[in-house]
Amino acid sequence: MSKVPLAQKCASCGWFGLPSRLWCPGCSGTAWEEVPTEAGHVVALTSIRRAIAPDFDARPIVLVEASSANGSVWLIAVAHGVVRVGDIVECRRQGSAVVAMKR
Numbered sequence: 293m294s295k296v297p298l299a300q301k302c303a304s305c306g307w308f309g310l311p312s313r314l315w316c317p318g319c320s321g322t323a324w325e326e327v328p329t330e331a332g333h334v335v336a337l338t339s340i341r342r343a344i345a346p347d348f349d350a351r352p353i354v355l356v357e358a359s360s361a362n363g364s365v366w367l368i369a370v371a372h373g374v375v376r377v378g379d380i381v382e383c384r385r386q387g388s389a390v391v392a393m394k395r
């Protein structure tokens with residue numbers, strides 16, 4: 293199994309994005325193709341200051357504009373190490389989360 297985040301592309305209308313959907317917001321279709329995403333740049337950064345899970349660690353959350361064969365897609369990821377707005381990052385799946393680390 294690939295550790296690269298996979299975006300969804302609608303087989304009917306071509307809508308493209310993340311996170312995964314049950315049906316297409318463009319045409320309500322349910323047939324999907326998976327499109328691997330690659331590196332991207334950090335667009336925004338935030339922190340969650342209250343615990344949201346028992347094993348919560350307060351790493352910053354970043355919004356990444358990542359590239360793929362279908363164009364760019366937005367990813368919400370957990371920062372690994374020091375990441376700043378404008379940094380080029382690699383994104384990898386880690387369990388159900390996406391982790392962004394500076395290149």
Ligand SMILES: [Zn+2]
Pocket residue numbers: 302303304305306307316317318319320321
């Ligand atoms: Zn569609």
